[in-house]
Amino acid sequence: MGNRIKNITERTLHKGWATLSEIFFDYKMSAGNWTHKRRESYNRGDGATILLYNKEKGTVILVKQFRVSAYLNQHKTGFIIEACAGMLDDDSPETCIIREVEEETGYKLPKVTKLFDAYSSPGALTEKLHYFVGEYTSEMKVSSGGGVETEQEDIEIIEMPFKTALQGIETGEIADAKTIILLQYLQINNLV
Ligand SMILES: Nc1nc2c(ncn2[C@@H]2O[C@H](COP(=O)(O)OP(=O)(O)O[C@H]3O[C@H](CO)[C@@H](O)[C@H](O)[C@@H]3O)[C@@H](O)[C@H]2O)c(=O)[nH]1
Ligand SMILES: [Mg+2]
Numbered sequence: 111m112g113n114r115i116k117n118i119t120e121r122t123l124h125k126g127w128a129t130l131s132e133i134f135f136d137y138k139m140s141a142g143n144w145t146h147k148r149r150e151s152y153n154r155g156d157g158a159t160i161l162l163y164n165k166e167k168g169t170v171i172l173v174k175q176f177r178v179s180a181y182l183n184q185h186k187t188g189f190i191i192e193a194c195a196g197m198l199d200d201d202s203p204e205t206c207i208i209r210e211v212e213e214e215t216g217y218k219l220p221k222v223t224k225l226f227d228a229y230s231s232p233g234a235l236t237e238k239l240h241y242f243v244g245e246y247t248s249e250m251k252v253s254s255g256g257g258v259e260t261e262q263e264d265i266e267i268i269e270m271p272f273k274t275a276l277q278g279i280e281t282g283e284i285a286d287a288k289t290i291i292l293l294q295y296l297q298i299n300n301l302v
Contacts, residue, residue, distance in 0.1 A: 114138040128154035153236040158207040159195035160222060160242040161292035162215065163272065163302050170275050170302070171246060172289065173214050174266040175257070185285070191268065191278065193289045195239070203240035211244070215267050216255030219244045225295060230288070239288060243296065272302040 117136045124130040133149045162171040174191050181188025196210030204222060212218050222244040230237045257263025275293050278284035284293070296302050 123150070128152060150234070151236055152234055154197065156198045156203075156236075156238045156240070157195055157230075158198060158203040158210065158240040158242065159193050159288045159292065160207045160211060160244050161193045161289075161296060162211065162217065162219075162244055162246045163296055164246055165302055168272050168302055169269050170272050170293070170296070171215055171217070172268045172270065172275065172284075174268055175264065180285075189266075190286055191284050191289065192286045193292050195288065198240075203242075207240070207242050207244075212253065212255070213258055214255055214263070214265050216253040217246050217250045218252045219246060219250060228291075241288070241292065241295075243292065243301065272296065 115135055115137055117134075119134045121132045121134075122129060123132050129152070131151050131153065133151055135147055135149075137145050137147050139145055163169070171194070172191050173194050174189050176188050177185075177190045178188060180190050194207075194211050194214045196206055196214070198206045201209065204224065207222055208219055211222075222242045225241040225243060227238050227240050229235070230239050255265065255267050257265040272293075275284060276297060279290050279293060284290060
């Protein structure tokens with residue numbers, strides 16, 4: 111196919127908590143002619159997410175927090191039920207997710223299993239999300255969780271039957287893409 115992208119330039123439109131950039135590049139169309147494109151791209155770094163499950167109890171642990179973007183886009187309450195997740199900052203995905211699980215849920219996991227990476231929304235975000243699953247037991251609960259207070263996090267921890275979570279996808283109570291992907295991964299692979 112040859113190189114179809116050249117002359118990429120980037121200009122920062124807004125640098126705040128994350129960075130919104132304007133990207134210009136030359137793009138060779140399938141027909142062979144070159145075009146000039148402009149795209150906006152939002153960069154808040156990469157992240158990691160994990161679904162905690164307990165096979166014996168048939169349960170999963172999810173977290174619930176207010177997400178203003180969903181609230182602005184028709185979610186009834188804005189309180190979204192999600193798999194635990196966090197931004198990598200300078201850590202490896204595995205170190206990040208073990209830290210986030212403890213901060214958000216209070217469980218300290220000795221081991222996690224990496225599944226795959228996926229771009230969260232490649233039309234608009236740079237973000238690549240690293241997906242994990244991990245088995246939890248009650249002995250792994252070391253603190254109350256709930257998030258980091260200095261970061262104003264206010265996270266509710268929800269332990270629920272795996273079947274109830276699957277039903278939540280059908281009813282719309284669970285409406286977060288990474289969470290649906292992970293629940294279906296457990297289902298397809300008969301892990302719970
Ligand atoms: N001040 C400020 N704080 C922010 C802003 N946006 C987020 N934060 C805060 O930054 C922290 C980020 O928390 P994390 O647990 O690291 O990330 P997350 O918000 O749960 O996001 C995770 O899931 C997302 C997918 O749903 C992923 O997009 C993301 O990469 C990460 O994995 C939270 O305290 C959040 O309130 C902002 O614009 N301003
Ligand atoms: Mg988080």
